Amino acid sequence: MSEPILTLSGVHADIDQYHILHGVDLQVPRGELTVLLGRNGAGKSTTMRTIMGLTRLRRGEVRFNGESIGGLPTPEIARRGIAFVPENMGIFALLSVRENMELAANSGPIDESRLEWIFRLFPPLKRFWNRSAGNLSGGQKQMLAIARAIIEPRELLLVDEPTKGLAPAIISDLVGAFEELKAQQATILLVEQNFNFSRRLGKSVAVMDDGRIVYTGQMADLAEDDDLQKELLGLSLGAHA
Amino acid sequence: MLNTILSGDYPRSRILSVLLVAIFICLALGPFLFSGTRAFTTLGMICIFIVVVASYDVMLGYTHIVSFAHTMFFGIGAYAVAMAIGAMGSSFSAIGLGVLAAVLAATALALLLGMLSLRVKAIFFALVTLAVAFAFMSLVNQLYTITGGEDGLRVRVPRELGPAFRLIESDLYGFSITTFLSGLFTQPWNLGEVIRESVYNVRVNGRVVMYYVCFFFSLGMFLLMLRMMNSPFGRVLQAIRENEFRAEALGYRTVYYRTATVVLAAVVTALAGVLFALFNRYVNPENTLDFELMVFILLMCVIGGMGTMYGAVVGATLFLLAENYLQDLLRVIGGLVDGVPLVSGLVGPERWLLWFGVLFVLSVYFFPKGMVGQLRVWADARRRRRETG
Numbered sequence: 001m002s003e004p005i006l007t008l009s010g011v012h013a014d015i016d017q018y019h020i021l022h023g024v025d026l027q028v029p030r031g032e033l034t035v036l037l038g039r040n041g042a043g044k045s046t047t048m049r050t051i052m053g054l055t056r057l058r059r060g061e062v063r064f065n066g067e068s069i070g071g072l073p074t075p076e077i078a079r080r081g082i083a084f085v086p087e088n089m090g091i092f093a094l095l096s097v098r099e100n101m102e103l104a105a106n107s108g109p110i111d112e113s114r115l116e117w118i119f120r121l122f123p124p125l126k127r128f129w130n131r132s133a134g135n136l137s138g139g140q141k142q143m144l145a146i147a148r149a150i151i152e153p154r155e156l157l158l159v160d161e162p163t164k165g166l167a168p169a170i171i172s173d174l175v176g177a178f179e180e181l182k183a184q185q186a187t188i189l190l191v192e193q194n195f196n197f198s199r200r201l202g203k204s205v206a207v208m209d210d211g212r213i214v215y216t217g218q219m220a221d222l223a224e225d226d227d228l229q230k231e232l233l234g235l236s237l238g239a240h241a
Numbered sequence: 242m243l244n245t246i247l248s249g250d251y252p253r254s255r256i257l258s259v260l261l262v263a264i265f266i267c268l269a270l271g272p273f274l275f276s277g278t279r280a281f282t283t284l285g286m287i288c289i290f291i292v293v294v295a296s297y298d299v300m301l302g303y304t305h306i307v308s309f310a311h312t313m314f315f316g317i318g319a320y321a322v323a324m325a326i327g328a329m330g331s332s333f334s335a336i337g338l339g340v341l342a343a344v345l346a347a348t349a350l351a352l353l354l355g356m357l358s359l360r361v362k363a364i365f366f367a368l369v370t371l372a373v374a375f376a377f378m379s380l381v382n383q384l385y386t387i388t389g390g391e392d393g394l395r396v397r398v399p400r401e402l403g404p405a406f407r408l409i410e411s412d413l414y415g416f417s418i419t420t421f422l423s424g425l426f427t428q429p430w431n432l433g434e435v436i437r438e439s440v441y442n443v444r445v446n447g448r449v450v451m452y453y454v455c456f457f458f459s460l461g462m463f464l465l466m467l468r469m470m471n472s473p474f475g476r477v478l479q480a481i482r483e484n485e486f487r488a489e490a491l492g493y494r495t496v497y498y499r500t501a502t503v504v505l506a507a508v509v510t511a512l513a514g515v516l517f518a519l520f521n522r523y524v525n526p527e528n529t530l531d532f533e534l535m536v537f538i539l540l541m542c543v544i545g546g547m548g549t550m551y552g553a554v555v556g557a558t559l560f561l562l563a564e565n566y567l568q569d570l571l572r573v574i575g576g577l578v579d580g581v582p583l584v585s586g587l588v589g590p591e592r593w594l595l596w597f598g599v600l601f602v603l604s605v606y607f608f609p610k611g612m613v614g615q616l617r618v619w620a621d622a623r624r625r626r627r628e629t630g
Contacts, residue, residue: 052490078492090487092480099476106492148491 005030005156005187006051011060011070013050020046022211023060028156031185033178035192035202035219039234042208044191045087048158051189052084053077065155081155087164087191089145093134097125097144100133104148111152118147121177139170146177156187163194175200195233199223207232246464248471252551254620257613261551264558268456272449273415276441280419283565285452285520287558288459289513294541295466295553296509301539302548303470304502305482307363309535310354310370313377314507316529317350318343318514323394323524324387331397336519343511351507355500378530393525396518398451406447415443455516462509467550469505478502482548537564544604546611555612563600568593 004027011024021043028034038044049055051062053074062070069077078084083104092100101110119126122143128136133144142162149157163171171194178201181188192198198205202219215222215232222228252258267274271284293315300306322339329335354373358366381388388394400406417439424435443449469475480488481495488495518524528534537560545556568590575588588596608615 054486054490073494074486074489075492075494078490084490086487086490090484090490092483092487094483095476095479099479102473103476103480103488103493104491 003030004028005065006189007061007063008047008051009061009063011047011050011062012058013046013055014058015046015055020055020211021050024050024208024211024213026206026213026216028187028189029204030187032203033182033186033188033190033201034204034206035190035198036206036208037192037195037198037233038208040193043211044208045160046211047208048084048086048160048189048191051077051158052082083149083154083157085145085149085157085159085162087160089141091133091136091141091144091148093132095133096130097133097136098129100144100148101125101151104151107152114151118151121180122147122173139166139173142166142170142174143177146174150181150186154186156189157181158189158191160191161193162190163192163197171197248464248468250467250471250550252613252617254613254616257551257555257616257620261554264554268459271456272443272452273413274418276415276417276420279565281448281452282521283561285455287561288452288455289517289520290538290541290557290561291459291554292462292513293510294538294545294557295463295550296506296513297538297542298545298547298550298553299466299470299478300502300506301542302546302552303475303482304478304499305363306358306499306502307367308354308370308503308506309367309532310350310374310377311506311510311538312530312532312535313374314347314351314510315514315517315534316377316381316524316526317346318511318516319518319524319529320381320388320394320514321346321511322515322518323396326396326398327394331399333399336399336515339518340512340515343515344508347507347511348504351504352500354507355503356496358496358499358503374530374532374535378526381526381530389525391526393523393528396522396524398447398519398522401447402451402454402519403447406450407445408447408450409445412442412444415441417441451520455520458512458516462512463550463554466509470550474498474501479548540601543611544601544608546608546613546615549611549613549617552611552613559612563597567597567600571596 006026006028008024008026011021012019013021024043024047026036026047036044036047046055050057051069053069053072053076057070060070061068064077064080064082067080069080092103095103101115105111122140124136124140125143125147128140133141136144146159146162149159162174166174175197178188178190182201190198190201199219205215205217205219205222206213207215207222209232215228222232252261268284268288272281275281275284293311297308297311300308300311321343322336325335325339325342326332329338350373354370357369361369382390384390385392420441421435421439424438425432428435470478477488477493477495477498480491480493481498485495514529517529521528541556541560542552543556544560545552545554571588571593572590575585575590578584578588586592604612610618
């Protein structure tokens with residue numbers, strides 16, 4: 001396993017009066033796509049939000065590139081090179097696609113060659129460039145959310161359930177986009193419930209349950225072990241084939 | 242050229258474009274198109290309140306910051322220049338000092354309020370601004386020796402901005418649109434006489450100079466704010482309005498932007514307050530700090546259309562026209578229905594506030610996104626219908 005870019009040690013976090021994360025230990029290797037699996041309510045999204053500083057870290061440590069980022073304000077964490085695609089996509093519906101992208105390119109004007117690359121990954125964004133983002137379909141909004149995260153080179157992408165509620169054809173487009181990102185050695189932490197999608201993309205995997213990491217290993221190993229899948233996730237990947 | 246002036250933010254509706262051009266022409270040529278003191282004062286107030294409402298729109302419409310302290314900043318500007326002139330006499334250096342004091346005081350108070358928005362959100366921030374505004378008004382009322390209390394302060398403007406000064410010795414000609422239209426309506430067969438009656442002399446005195454100071458200030462400030470709202474800064478404000486956490490996750494320190502917005506709106510409003518004092522030549526708590534005025538600014542913003550900038554132009558114009566001329570209109574209608582039971586009692590000029598309220602309810606009902614927002618929605622729908630054949 002390559003050197004971790006992100007390390008979570010004994011992370012505890014609350015949402016209002018509820019204690020959600022009970023000591024999460026997780027390492028995200030540099031240049032790989034790591035999948036975070038788990039049942040609904042296991043704490044996957046809260047882990048992402050805690051890394052971004054959107055949910056307050058109660059105890060434990062979050063280290064990014066060897067430096068502690070736990071407790072830093074969200075904008076500071078983002079400026080250190082972490083991009084976040086939240087579960088609800090978080091696009092600015094009243095702004096145009098162009099304005100959404102310009103907002104994400106916060107270090108200066110958009111790099112034209114990178115934009116062309118993004119248009120190749122997600123052609124609808126070019127077509128609807130000056131249209132209001134609120135008028136895009138669900139899949140196109142997801143494309144915009146991911147495009148916004150990669151409009152400038154980031155050291156780490158946190159992507160929360162990108163396939164949620166999307167049609168199979170759109171999911172297939174997203175697989176292509178993530179495969180291209182992987183080929184470019186991007187470091188991605190992906191929360192996903194779609195096992196087929198995860199299996200095709202993930203190199204390493206971590207499984208969460210009840211606010212803790214209960215398994216870490218290689219995706220290939222988990223994909224081949226039906227009993228382990230049932231034990232960790234309550235069902236097997238084969239059921240989703 | 243037009244693209245640069247409007248920062249690429251066009252009206253996007255034919256009706257709105259016509260309306261805006263008409264308002265621009267009426268304001269630009271105001272003293273030469275409308276005769277009489279009331280029309281002159283109304284035009285000046287429209288210029289000033291376009292700026293006040295536009296700066297409020299930057300906060301409310303673009304950033305969703307609800308503040309009830311906007312009139313406080315307006316009052317700071319008006320009182321700063323009135324007090325400076327009171328202390329130093331009517332001179333441009335006194336006005337300069339008043340402007341400086343207004344900008345500094347507005348910036349300091351707005352910074353405090355802006356930083357408060359870091360701690361409290363939405364309705365609590367609105368309530369805090371309301372409390373601060375009321376506290377400021379009581380202070381102005383109680384510091385009688387400095388502010389004149391409820392009696393207010395007369396503002397003696399420099400001679401160059403007063404009626405005694407003549408910029409051009411000979412009078413110029415104006416053409417009264419209102420006289421022409423009413424003549425056209427009452428005696429259409431006598432067009433030559435109607436045109437002759439519509440021509441009037443315009444004395445280009447210091448009051449007219451002051452009007453054009455207000456007009457160009459309003460135009461400049463409006464275009465500046467339009468530019469800012471269409472810049473990366475404006476886009477961040479709109480992102481904050483839609484989803485503050487998401488804007489933070491993109492790396493924007495939203496509290497800085499919110500604070501900058503409050504300061505920007507406060508300084509612009511304070512400058513408008515300075516011009517109000519110089520144009521109106523009298524300030525008191527009622528015409529600068531009153532809560533009713535705050536509600537009127539809010540109504541102008543809502544009627545015009547929030548988050549559009551052009552809404553400030555349309556909202557301020559329609560509102561001030563209704564406020565100043567609704568009674569006259571009701572008097573005319575009252576004359577037509579005189580003797581009709583119940584109806585004649587309802588349309589009397591003394592019922593103007595009732596009809597003002599009815600007009601507001603109707604405007605909200607038929608223009609739920611404000612005049613500008615709704616006109617754009619209709620224009621978009623027409624465009625889509627044309628595209629789909």
